[in-house]
Amino acid sequence: MDSAVPLFRMEGISKRYGGVRALEKAELVVTSGSIHAILGENGAGKSTLIKVMAGVVAPDEGRMTLDGREVTFLSPAAANQAGIVCIFQELSLVPDLSVADNIVISDPPKRFGMIDRGAQRRIAEEALARAGAADIHPLALVKDLPLSRRQMVEIAKALARKPRILILDEATSALTAADVSKIFGVLKRLRAEGLALLYISHRMNEIAELADQCTVFRNGRNVASYKAGSKSDNEVVELMIGREYSHIFPPKPAAVPATAAPRLEARKLSWTDRLHNISLTVRAGEVVGLGGLDGQGQRELLLAFFGVLRGLSGEVLIDGKPVAISSPAAAREDRIGMALIPEDRKTEGLMLPMTVRENLSFAALDRLSKGGIIDRAAEQRLIDDMVGLLAIKTAGLDIPVGALSGGNQQKVVIAKWLMRQPRIILLNDPTRGIDVGTKQELYQLMRKLADAGAAILFYSTDYDELIGCCDRVLVLYDGAVKRELVGAEITERALIASALNIHGEESPVGLGASA
């Protein structure tokens, strides 16, 4: 590999989103005929790096060279033209078109100005065969395929574009073991053909098997590059750890006795292929964290509790009694008393054009009204309480909630649910995209609510938060609870290691002491 001329080089690439720096003077060298693994925890800048390479995002500064010549990509199409093809984590397939249509979508074969369907079919069949997925029919519609097959189509589509640099961003996350081994064969063959491959994965065993070269990212910088196999898993985890900032977290109280009766309990909860036999308990007064890499089923688990998913198997118990929660409306009823602070406040949490007042009282309208008429005075009292409690900064209650800052919007979402005095609070990554000051307030509030007797289940992609806020953390991997960390066991090292499933041999623990 060392004799190879650098095919592609990124120098001093920076990118900010608002006040958040996603990339800070990042460097990367890509050589032909090698597989280069990119490692880093959530938010380390890997995704942004790839998006810059693939022309999706324009960097604020820095330069990229291809074959020694400087290049800039204004669109994904421009990057494709230059031979850089990316298989994104979020699939880029058009659901209503056929597999063959999708494979040739960037540059369909033409005859007399029209798409040559015969040629298209041949290209698609060849690409599918190359990707080791000849079992997929080229005329099938993408939306009718299961996720694992779609990923194979995605790979075939990338191959049909004859890339020089192929980027795989978590491209194997939904694949079955059989497919993964096929894909590995394909990738090794491509390497032998002289392609450069960038491989982003959280599966350490995959990286060990495939990669020639590894680069670790942290806080938007490349912190280390090394030959694959020259470092132990522990050394790699060490490189990935280490954020600069730290938050002020409220002190944790003495642990809730493990003998206390659980408020919320799940027994062998499963849903399609996203959740597998999840069992957990949350007691009143406890903050239980959900950890792990993004997209390992945490979101689905919260939605399952909140009555959004159909076809669940397993049991949910509230105060020891089995319940069937069939909708969010049922979940918020007093006998259950559940609230979910959603991940995407703009679509699932708030009605942006409506006023702060209206948004605040939505979830509690049934409590504030008699015979269908809203008791304005009671509403006002409760709203004043909440605005005071959460210190929501707003120019008035009758301005659109969309005019508030992200942090204050999030407070409105939380306040909206607190107006019902929920007994069980589910939080889905609530601090994403809000400022540090507001984050601190939210941590304090969470603890205050727990002390007041709420049971809190808290999913976060930020390990610091899990460490600072939670009494226990359950780490999910591939839709199952891989590990439970209690008290002092919750360290960044333990979180990352179990998130990467390095201690995969350990038996899953979820029921806590009640098991």
Add this chain to the structure above:
Amino acid sequence: MKDWRYWLAEQRGTLLALGIFIVMFIIYTSNHPAGFTANVVQTAANKGVLLAFVAMAQTLVVITAGIDLSVGMIFLLTNCLASWLVVGTPMQTTLGVIAVLAVGLLCGAVNGAIVIYGRLQPIVATIATGAVYYGIGLLLRPFPGGSVNEDLADAMTGRVFDVVPASLVVLFAIVLLIWVPFSRSVLGRAAYAAGSSETAAYMSGVPIRRGKFAAYTLAGLLAAIGGLFLTFFTYTGDAAYASGNAYTLFSIAAVVLGGVSLFGGKGSAIGAIFGALAFRTIGDLLFVFDFDPLWQPLFQGVILLIAVSLGAFALFRVRNRLEWFL
């Protein structure tokens, strides 16, 4: 191989519309006093193609996950224009036809430009442009009137070889000349891809904007062809507001009956044509069964509801309730 099954699945909406139309048309002709004669077919075809052209226009836009509420008004505007221009010597008539079609193209292009480059919502943008187009039509023909080259009009509404309605032949030719090339071109595929998942299409480097622009522009052209035919049938230009609105709404009904998804990305103009013909036959059916014409809107509504319900069954299979709202 089981290629035919995929083909069948893809054409399901179109075939269903064809089936509904055939069943209705058979009931119609077998109860018609004159039976299945060239005359009956010709009358039905002439009534049907007007909506068929407007429905084709609507299809192109709906495929991009948009909607065009100005198609009925482009249809009226071009009718009024044709009643001025499509007259005189064969040469003048030809130029007139070209001018009318060009105006249709322009109307569609304006819609496309506003929606795509102005980033306005299709509903609002086309309500506004539709009002403008209607306004121009009204200025052209404050009162019904004008004329048309009658030789051309009679040829277009008559029969070829005394059997096949000429309007159907033209409809078929338009499908071959406009729809087939569009649906198989890169732009057509871009229109489908944009309607199905704009993000995925963008990430794949698909020319989304050009595809959508082509769809809106060709929609204007097709509505103008409909407007020309309206002039051929009526020999006059008439800026009848209610009629323009009815065509717009019926075109949406025809599109849905024809298996085109209002969410975009799915369906075919051929399905919409059968949807339009079927929708038109509802009125004729009431006629042969001696129902009071007052029943017509009610029946059209019920048929439409039934047809749309057929497409909603997929929602029962949803596992994540949030998908209901996608």
